[in-house]
Amino acid sequence: MALLEVKNLGISFGGLRAVDQVNFSIKEGQLYGLIGPNGAGKTTLFNLLTGVYQPTDGSIMLQDKLLNGKKPAQINRAGIARTFQNIRLFKKMTVLDNVKVALHNQVHYSLFATLFKLPSYWKKEKEMDKMALDILKVFDLEGQASVLAANLPYGKQRKLEIARALATNPKLLLLDEPAAGMNPNETEELMQTIRLVRDRYKITILLIEHDMKLVTGICEEILVLNFGMELAKGTPSEVLNNPEVITAYLGE
Numbered sequence: 001m002a003l004l005e006v007k008n009l010g011i012s013f014g015g016l017r018a019v020d021q022v023n024f025s026i027k028e029g030q031l032y033g034l035i036g037p038n039g040a041g042k043t044t045l046f047n048l049l050t051g052v053y054q055p056t057d058g059s060i061m062l063q064d065k066l067l068n069g070k071k072p073a074q075i076n077r078a079g080i081a082r083t084f085q086n087i088r089l090f091k092k093m094t095v096l097d098n099v100k101v102a103l104h105n106q107v108h109y110s111l112f113a114t115l116f117k118l119p120s121y122w123k124k125e126k127e128m129d130k131m132a133l134d135i136l137k138v139f140d141l142e143g144q145a146s147v148l149a150a151n152l153p154y155g156k157q158r159k160l161e162i163a164r165a166l167a168t169n170p171k172l173l174l175l176d177e178p179a180a181g182m183n184p185n186e187t188e189e190l191m192q193t194i195r196l197v198r199d200r201y202k203i204t205i206l207l208i209e210h211d212m213k214l215v216t217g218i219c220e221e222i223l224v225l226n227f228g229m230e231l232a233k234g235t236p237s238e239v240l241n242n243p244e245v246i247t248a249y250l251g252e
C-alpha cells in the first residue's frame with residue numbers, strides 16, 4: 001500500500017512552473033530517491049509536501065489523509081518530518097536538547113507537574129533523556145550530548161538535524177541533500193546510517209541527493225526531475241539506462 005501518493009502536483013511562481021504535473025507514490029518502508037539538476041524543483045517539491053507552499057494543482061495524500069491546505073505543524077503531526085538544504089538547528093542549545101525539543105511533541109506533561117517540578121516531571125525528563133540519547137547513538141553523537149550545537153563540526157551538525165527530525169517520530173522522513181558539503185568518506189558513512197535508520201525505525205525515507213551514484217546505490221526507486229517535470233522514474237537500473245536521463249542529467 002502507498003504511504004504517500006502524489007498526483008498531478010504543480011506550483012507556479014509567477015510564470016515559472018517550479019513543479020509541473022508530478023506523479024509518484026512511495027510505498028511504506030521504501031527508501032526513495034529524488035534527483036535532478038540545480039533548480040529542477042526538488043526542494044520546492046519538499047516545500048509542497050510539508051505545507052510550506054500550497055500547490056497550485058494536484059493532490060498529496062498521506063495514507064488516507066489529504067494534505068492539501070494543511071499547515072506545516074499539522075503535516076508534521078500527520079507524520080512527515082524533514083531536514084533542510086541549509087542546516088537549521090537551535091545553535092545555542094546542546095545537542096541533547098535539540099533532540100529533546102523534537103521529542104516534546106510526543107511526550108505529554110501535566111502543567112501542574114511541570115510547574116512544581118513533581119517527581120512525575122523528573123521521571124518524564126529522565127525518560128526523554130534516554131530516548132534522545134538512543135537516537136543520538138544511531139548517529140554516533142551521544143559523546144557530544146552536552147556540546148552546544150553551534151560547536152559541532154559541520155558533518156555532525158548535518159547528522160544532528162536528521163536525529164532531530166527523527167525524534168518527531170515520523171512515518172515519512174524527507175532529507176534534502178543530507179550529505180551536502182561532506183567529504184566522500186563521510187557521505188558514504190551517512191548513506192549507510194540512513195539505510196540503518198530506515199531499517200531500525202521502520203520508516204519511509206525520501207532523499208534528495210546530487211550524486212547519482214550514491215542515490216542509485218541505496219535507493220530502491222528514484223524520481224528524476226528536470227525543469228519541474230518528471231524526466232524518469234523507476235528502479236536505479238531503469239533510471240540509469242534511460243536515454244533521456246543520460247543525455248539531460250548526465251550530459252552525455
Ligand SMILES: Nc1ncnc2c1ncn2[C@@H]1O[C@H](COP(=O)(O)OP(=O)(O)OP(=O)(O)O)[C@@H](O)[C@H]1O
Pocket residue numbers: 013016018036037038039040041042043044045085
Ligand atoms: N519562493 C519562490 N519564489 C520564486 N521562485 C522560486 C521559489 N522557490 C523556488 N523557486 C524557483 O523554483 C525553481 C526550483 O527551485 P528548487 O529550489 O526547488 O530547485 P532544486 O531542485 O532544489 O535545486 P538545487 O539542487 O539547487 O537545490 C528555481 O528556478 C527556483 O528559483
Ligand SMILES: [Mg+2]
Pocket residue numbers: 042043044085
Ligand atoms: Mg534544493
